[in-house]
Amino acid sequence: MASxxxxxxxKKACNKxxxxxxxxxxxxxxxxxSYCLKHGHECSFNPLDARGPSWGKATMEAYRVAIDxxxxxxxxxxxxxxxxxxxxxxxxxxxxxxAVASSSSAIxxxxxxxxxxxxxxxxCDLIDRHLVLDDKRLVLHGGWSPFVSLGPSYxxxxxxxxxxxxxEPPVKAKAQSHFVNHRALLHGEDRTAWRRxxxxxxxxxxxxxxxxxxxxxxxxCDTEMSFFLSWxxxxxxxxxxxxxxxxxxxxxxPSALRTNHYSPFLHNALLAICTSxxxxxxxxxxxxxxxxxxxxxxxxxxECQDPTIATVAGLSLLASYHSGHSEHVLGYVYSGxxxxxxxxxxxxxxxxxxVDSGQISEEEMRDRxxxxxxxxxxxxxxxxxxxxxxxxxxxxxxxxLPSFENLPxxxxxxxxxxxxxxxxxxxxxxxxxxSCTLTIIATRIMNLIYRFNGNPRGTCRQFxxxxxxxxxxxxxxxxxxxxxxxxALPNVLMMHIAYWWCVILLERxxxxxxxxxxxxxxxxxxxxxxxxxxxxxxxQQRYTxxxxxxxxxxxxxxxxxTNLLALSRASPRALKExxxxxxxxxxxxALFGEIGQTLDSGxxxxxxLQKSLVxxxxxxxxxxxxxxxxEDSADCDVNWFxxxxxxxxxxxxxxxxxxxxxxxxxxxxxxxFEICPSTDPSCGNNVANSFGALFPPMFPYGDxxxxxxxxxxxxxxxxxxxxxxxxxxxxxxDMSDLDYSQLSANLDYTPGPNAF
Numbered sequence: 001m002a003s004x005x006x007x008x009x010x011k012k013a014c015n016k017x018x019x020x021x022x023x024x025x026x027x028x029x030x031x032x033x034s035y036c037l038k039h040g041h042e043c044s045f046n047p048l049d050a051r052g053p054s055w056g057k058a059t060m061e062a063y064r065v066a067i068d069x070x071x072x073x074x075x076x077x078x079x080x081x082x083x084x085x086x087x088x089x090x091x092x093x094x095x096x097x098x099a100v101a102s103s104s105s106a107i108x109x110x111x112x113x114x115x116x117x118x119x120x121x122x123x124c125d126l127i128d129r130h131l132v133l134d135d136k137r138l139v140l141h142g143g144w145s146p147f148v149s150l151g152p153s154y155x156x157x158x159x160x161x162x163x164x165x166x167x168e169p170p171v172k173a174k175a176q177s178h179f180v181n182h183r184a185l186l187h188g189e190d191r192t193a194w195r196r197x198x199x200x201x202x203x204x205x206x207x208x209x210x211x212x213x214x215x216x217x218x219x220x221c222d223t224e225m226s227f228f229l230s231w232x233x234x235x236x237x238x239x240x241x242x243x244x245x246x247x248x249x250x251x252x253x254p255s256a257l258r259t260n261h262y263s264p265f266l267h268n269a270l271l272a273i274c275t276s277x278x279x280x281x282x283x284x285x286x287x288x289x290x291x292x293x294x295x296x297x298x299x300x301x302x303e304c305q306d307p308t309i310a311t312v313a314g315l316s317l318l319a320s321y322h323s324g325h326s327e328h329v330l331g332y333v334y335s336g337x338x339x340x341x342x343x344x345x346x347x348x349x350x351x352x353x354x355v356d357s358g359q360i361s362e363e364e365m366r367d368r369x370x371x372x373x374x375x376x377x378x379x380x381x382x383x384x385x386x387x388x389x390x391x392x393x394x395x396x397x398x399x400x401l402p403s404f405e406n407l408p409x410x411x412x413x414x415x416x417x418x419x420x421x422x423x424x425x426x427x428x429x430x431x432x433x434x435s436c437t438l439t440i441i442a443t444r445i446m447n448l449i450y451r452f453n454g455n456p457r458g459t460c461r462q463f464x465x466x467x468x469x470x471x472x473x474x475x476x477x478x479x480x481x482x483x484x485x486x487x488a489l490p491n492v493l494m495m496h497i498a499y500w501w502c503v504i505l506l507e508r509x510x511x512x513x514x515x516x517x518x519x520x521x522x523x524x525x526x527x528x529x530x531x532x533x534x535x536x537x538x539x540q541q542r543y544t545x546x547x548x549x550x551x552x553x554x555x556x557x558x559x560x561x562t563n564l565l566a567l568s569r570a571s572p573r574a575l576k577e578x579x580x581x582x583x584x585x586x587x588x589x590a591l592f593g594e595i596g597q598t599l600d601s602g603x604x605x606x607x608x609l610q611k612s613l614v615x616x617x618x619x620x621x622x623x624x625x626x627x628x629x630x631e632d633s634a635d636c637d638v639n640w641f642x643x644x645x646x647x648x649x650x651x652x653x654x655x656x657x658x659x660x661x662x663x664x665x666x667x668x669x670x671x672x673f674e675i676c677p678s679t680d681p682s683c684g685n686n687v688a689n690s691f692g693a694l695f696p697p698m699f700p701y702g703d704x705x706x707x708x709x710x711x712x713x714x715x716x717x718x719x720x721x722x723x724x725x726x727x728x729x730x731x732x733x734d735m736s737d738l739d740y741s742q743l744s745a746n747l748d749y750t751p752g753p754n755a756f
């Protein structure tokens with residue numbers, strides 16, 4: 001007769017059940033047994049107990065295959081190290097255990113004085129020999145490539161640092177701490193220079209202005225650099241104007257246009273986006289924007305023949321342009337080209353020895369490191385946005401993580417008339433360093449999701465606690481200047497929005513698991529939705545949603561779809577909770593309507609959500625087709641409020657105005673993760689019945705070819721030291737029910753709308 005038990009007995013009992021000689025239904029590290037749960041005991045297992053299920057033949061065979069494969073790879077790597085050692089004139093060691101150490105003897109004399117004792121750095125020294133100095137610029141060719149002969153494949157031997165051949169703008173003296181306004185100097189030297197590479201027929205001035213008046217051009221460029229490009233440090237404003245001044249100075253040679261932070265191609269790609277921020281209808285018209293896009297595309301082949309880091313930045317801007325127009329395939333293509341150019345330049349390879357030999361400058365190395373981490377961050381969040389695999393495998397990156405010491409410094413101050421009239425630091429570099437760390441965590445999260453979808457009974461669930469710890473440590477190590485406030489800078493707000501988006505991405509696949517594990521995931525999903533909405537409201541009240549990066553729309557859409565998932569799984573009796581979820585979805589639709597004034601993808605997301613509500617019968621068809629007006633814009637259909645915003649868009653003020661942020665429902669609390677019980681092996685079978693029933697899966701099922709390997713899974717992510725993360729006022733914010741140590745005693749817990 002079949003057993004009616006919901007949980008089967010375990011093959012190995014916990015310590016308490018063994019002492020009382022009773023049956024146990026617990027699982028080591030995965031599930032607390034019923035007896036310990038009832039009496040409040042610690043459900044622990046003796047690690048020295050050899051009893052339990054023995055491994056089967058299939059498991060042992062799998063381990064043998066894995067060992068043989070790793071042994072073969074180890075021998076192949078040792079052979080490569082010996083070959084590199086012999087090629088560079090070193091003496092290979094006899095013992096295989098010292099293969100890594102033997103590579104240190106292969107370093108040329110030029111860098112012997114700067115050689116670190118670290119074996120890891122010695123290997124990096126060998127790898128950066130694949131960089132080739134081609135026309136005073138580093139490009140990447142493998143050791144097997146015939147194009148290595150184009151130039152020296154390793155730094156020339158010198159007795160010390162030699163003179164630096166510097167085709168770039170001169171480096172500012174380190175002792176110079178005051179801000180240099182290169183844009184003002186550019187216009188002062190030649191007031192017509194800024195239009196030199198602007199296509200004919202393009203409009204960048206108002207009707208009452210002179211053709212060469214740069215005020216409107218500078219204003220919309222500042223707007224894009226402050227809001228759209230500050231997230232991910234996609235452009236360094238002061239370095240852009242510095243290189244532009246250098247390239248367009250009187251008597252400049254044509255080679256001056258090939259800088260790391262400016263090129264006519266990058267300039268036109270920049271203007272294709274920033275013209276949408278003008279309040280002049282002729283400047284922001286689609287016909288005018290098409291002129292800049294076509295001019296940038298016409299220069300792609302010439303640009304890619306001799307690429308620079310500015311080429312990578314310009315291609316990523318073209319990808320963002322098409323993404324903002326809901327042309328995701330075109331955007332995906334241009335994003336892929338940007339990644340290919342970055343790989344061709346070898347931005348993923350360290351170049352410290354080229355600096356030590358004096359063949360490239362310290363600033364060139366900083367620009368290269370910034371260029372890689374900039375395009376890597378864009379690739380990760382672009383992949384999350386479009387729902388495709390990553391294009392950059394971090395395992396192939398042989399360079400240090402970003403830090404204050406290896407990134408270019410942008411000294412342009414933040415000032416926004418009518419909002420922030422007092423200049424203050426723009427925090428570009430300060431926010432970019434932890435943002436890159438968060439990007440690496442996001443990569444690991446999506447690798448976990450890939451493995452979860454492909455093998456729900458696999459070992460992926462053991463990585464969930466470690467990822468929670470990484471997210472906790474990340475937010476705890478943020479500096480006080482990066483805390484959330486109603487006056488936070490756009491890149492700081494976007495960084496926190498991305499953080500809560502990562503929390504949702506991590507927890508949502510486990511939403512439909514057993515009550516004990518899913519209760520924690522549901523809580524964090526719910527908290528992530530509320531925090532994203534609050535952060536977006538801060539952005540709306542302080543800066544307006546006409547100026548947002550595309551990543552914000554992705555995070556907001558993730559919050560809305562999480563509420564759709566909560567609606568589908570809510571109890572029929574939970575009317576108040578369901579009404580709260582539905583109200584927040586409608587609020588997201590209204591926010592997308594405002595974003596849609598400059599990004600067409602905002603309108604597309606609003607219509608997708610609205611259509612989903614109609615199909616599931618959550619709103620009346622009479623309201624959603626715009627036939628009945630309503631008082632609250634959150635209850636109106638998407639067409640109604642889009643038309644309203646379109647009418648108001650014509651009178652959008654040229655300057656931002658300060659609005660007092662409304663009192664939010666509770667402060668923005670920072671997470672205090674505790675490692676919760678991992679998910680039941682059977683929970684993966686419920687994924688298709690939870691989020692997949694609402695929308696198609698964001699990522700394809702099955703393991704990805706780029707999935708992180710053992711090296712990436714063990715990356716040591718440094719974090720900046722801080723005095724702690726400043727939390728907001730907690731007086732009105734009840735966190736009593738977030739005591740995870742007591743969560744296991746309440747298996748029937750269902751989070752309410754005010755649970756966070």
